[in-house]
Amino acid sequence: MISTILLIVKILVLIGILMTGFAYTMLVERRFLGFFQLRLGPNRVGPGGLLQPLADGLKMALKEDLMPTGADPMIYRIAPVLSLFAALSVDAVIPFGAPIHLFGQTINLDIANPSIGLLIAFAFSSLGIYGIVLGGWASQNKYSLLGGIRASAQMISYELAMGLSVLGVLMMAGTANLERIVFAQQARGWFVIPQIVPFVIYFITAIAETNRTPFDLPEAESELVAGYHTEYSGIRFAMYIIAEYINMLTVSGLAVTLFLGGWLGPSFLPPILWFVIKVAILVFVFIWIRATFPRFRYDKLMSFGWKVLLPISFLYFLGTAAFVSGIL
């Protein structure tokens, strides 16, 4: 009974954290983009613009929910929900901190701790493509359709390299349980040191998986208006945006868990804060990259994924396998 209540509370808290996290990631991104471009960024609503997300949310919620004629009504409505669902559910398996003791109970700082947590995270994140492809298809708009098709091709291509890049960590830790991966790093140092190449590849593919600049071809505004969410408005548009930013937080959280030692850190700060700090640094790098690089050309993107990232990560994977199994 108590464990059920605890679980529900944890789920609600996690969703709350993710939603505020999304809101403030967006604010931080907009302000930092401003700073990178020698502007000030949004600083009007509330002190330093702190209430901007609230204003944005209110505006989104009050806007009309439009649906183009000729759109597939069922799929058009479901697609953004799918996107958001996939984005939120991945975070269920990420451990945010070491287990804490409260009121005589040991509380794990994750929703679930399955033995194949890493694979479950990948399974859910692979479902996120559907929201984008279906949204693009259901809108009956050629730009949306092109965006959706690009998204499916891009995300499948980069998912392979992403999967291969984390296999090294999986072999070194000897488990796919995210908590035990962190404990393995406690014993043997952060995996980013032996796995620096997979880490870089993981980060590049993570940018591609979250459809962010320079891999934002599905929503390339210079050629596709807004890509797959061209026709969306109001709360459904907001769902796509929320999904995008939560995906960004999620892939950063996974990167921290797999390569950067999760919640580990010197003891003058609580573990959960270390986790947050590491995620924040990665999110900053996301924004920094967005402010710096121009968009890929589509064929370059594909050949980069298949001919550069995939072979490199495969070779490194084979090397790690040989090393771990003791052949080398």
Place this chain on the structure above:
Amino acid sequence: MFDGVKAMTKGLGVTFKALFEPRDTISYPEKRREYSPRFRGKHMLAKDADGHELCVGCGLCEAVCPAHAIRVVAAAAPEGKPVSWTNRYSVDYEVDLIRCIFCGMCEEACPTNAVRLTPFNELAASNRLDMIADKEELLHPPVKK
């Protein structure tokens, strides 16, 4: 390939440096930019040192205005109250700020240097009628020149 990585690192460095450089924008209503005194913004009607209006109602500005934005009604100055420095003045002087193209021809044409374009440029109203500046408004400009 290494050239590419080098170039990308350099690019990241450039953007990172931009974080600490002075901003190109300002938080507008609190801080305002200094405009050149020759900036052509909203009109004003000047007075001389004694408080007499300089405008004599000659109508040259009305004639020269390429946008027909100015309307001047001239009259003989009333005897008792010295509004003008001479015996003629403008009873009514209107500038339609929607039509005005801020070319400054009126300023050039004015023989008494009465009409001047000030650097004030916050021209906004929620009503077309409010955009027609009457004489009273022009005599009390937010920015003098």
Place this chain on the structure above:
Amino acid sequence: MTPFVILAILAIIGALGVVVAKQPVHSALFLVGNILSLAVLYLLLSAEFLAVAQVIVYAGAIMVLFLFVVTLLTAGKEEGEPKEQLGGQRWLAGVLSLAVGIALAVLAIRRPGPRIVSGLPRNFGNLHGMGLILWGPDFLYLVGIAIMLLTAGLGVLVLNRPVRRKDARSQRRNEA
């Protein structure tokens, strides 16, 4: 029992939807629903790795490729269904598939496999157990399937290779 019944009904709805739906995209989505309910069924059978692999491979990759192709090909097309060539083939197919299903069920109940009779082995269905099976007794099958898939992939590459200029010229001569 209840979860099984719910999942089974969902899976059957998905499977029927694939066949019945008019829009190819709807068919693909029904198939995804079917795959997902099967994945949860695997979870109930404590084959967690299989469940996750089902989602990652089938729902996450193969069905997305399906959707990719379907959305590319059917974009903006509003065609009525062409007239059926063979009368009554739907009914025949339904009856036959039902018969096959019943036969399989009878066979499974009358003669259960040795692994089912002896109970679940240790580590059944998780990463470790799956690895032990795949790289142990079933290794030959794994290699066989790998070679088969590789051959298929190579075949596609060979069949789709761009025509060499010399071949193209001789082809044109033949046509002329």
